[in-house]
Amino acid sequence: MKRREALQQAALMMGGILSAPTLAGAMGRITNTGPSIAVSADQESLLAEVADVIIPTTSTPGAKAAGAEKFIVRVMRDCYPKADQEKFYAGLAKLDADSKTKFGKEFVALDPAQKNEMVKQTMTEDKPFFLRMKELTTTGYFTSEIGATKALEYLPVPGQFNGCMPLKPGQKTWAL
């Protein structure tokens, strides 16, 4: 299959729902050839905490355990132009500042209920940041080893195809 067809097919498989940069990032591509902003260890830790509120540990490990923050940092750097990166990390900084205003503590130091409340507040007050963070977290999580093999059902080499069969009770979404 030719590359362009492969990309189209991947876009089709993804339901055309993911934004183009995130889709490119999920495929390991580098589409931002311009400059990028430097991301600190503190910012990365903060990303991990926010991601873990969006996809928490339940009966399966959550986004932080899966290392979703590493995916987010890489895809923002490799696939989004610098202007988008600045907007995104400004949104992250705002969330942290708002946490201090509201609870007198940095986001990472909040308890689970407070973290939840702050993400909820961001969802209404900074929708673009929330949706980008949610998209990157979700994509990073479900394409990670933990997300694909623990939260979803992972079958790398099916060896067979049956297109029309009963859904088994408790059947999870295919990871691939």
Added chain:
Amino acid sequence: MGRQSYRLSDIDFEANAKEGVAIDWPIRYKDVAPWYSYVEKFVGISGEKLNLPQLPDSEFLPPMEMYCVEKEVRKRIEKNFPGRVMTIGRVANLSKAGEAQLGVGRAPCQYRNKCSLGCPYGAYFSTQSCTLPPAAKTGRLTLRPDSVVTEILYDENKKRATGVRIVDAVTLQPKEYFAKIVFVCGSALGSTAILLNSKSNRFPNGFGNDSGELGHNLMDHHFRTGASGVWEGDLDKYYIGRRANGIYVPRYRNIGTDKRDYLRGFGYQGGGSRTGWQRNIAEMSFGADYKDELTKPGPWTMGLGGFGETLPYHENRMYLDKNEKDKWGMPLVVFDAELKENEKKMRIDMMNDAKEMLEASGLKNVRSYDNGSYLGMAIHEMGTARMGRDPKTSVLNANNQVHGVKNVFVTDGACMVSTSCVNPSLTYMALTARAADFAVKEMKRQNI
């Protein structure tokens, strides 16, 4: 090769002559049919027999299965729209490996849908998996990668080609290779660029270009228009395996008594799928419930996307830039081509018919789209060194032989006289095998 594999029919081969468009194909279906079979038995094409005049059946391996939603939509399309059918895609994946395939070390499809990475099982047709291994076994194969062919060498006295000149892509050194016979099969645009760059006293305007048609009649399919919708049923149904294939709706426009305000027609590729973890990304939700919801399969969806025929227009062309060259010394190729009225009218049907069929089949929230298409987008480039009976209006004869130079053959998309609406690679392969057979016979008769 893009794996989707369909035969042209006499409706395609006769269309130019019947409609007075461009020039007639110098061949008919019966000339190629045995070569389609020859190629298909070797390559392995999975699909379903339909006995349609507009889409002749191949030598098929077992068809891949449809999803439940596809099976139901198929029934409803065939009931609501007599003359239209929906079938599983005909694809160069081994649904079952026969002796011809096992013999070259290929295994059946594992349904990973990782064809784009190159298949370690050799389960879909590719040069690497299928044709090079047996060629290597003859002991007479020399692979010369990193060779950029810049021109075909011509001997004015002998009136034949003597070989090719290349530039080594790594060292940038030129080198010449000599041969009794030259097959040019470098993809439509690559082949024609080489021909255009091969100038001699005999051929001042490009190799074999007595007609002035070399570089002209550039074609491609046009696509990126159709519709998709949501299927509310079958929530208790699922699948196993990742089918690297979709469904196909063969052409039905301007067939039989159907008559439109444009010429030719289109087919649809598409299929059903069950949405997964991507589905609620744009919604205002997060947390444990959001996560758990995504670990369960979502609703089914189904889409149809048209692939339309593009007419051959003399003025749609490629040519070599007079000044600019690439790092290997080849002039840059310039394109000057556009879709015209016939294609634009056809696209209206391509979009509306898809919506109409999906709605009539019971899909909900059906949305149609036309994302626009230009020549080159579908990467099914055809034409620019077309076949024909008359050397005054074509570059190649009915055996893909350059008019006037018996030992040079061009057997890729460049030779096409019209595009049909089906994926073209299978036809290139059949024409290549046919031309190779002809060339060997001619060599034995000492005509080449």
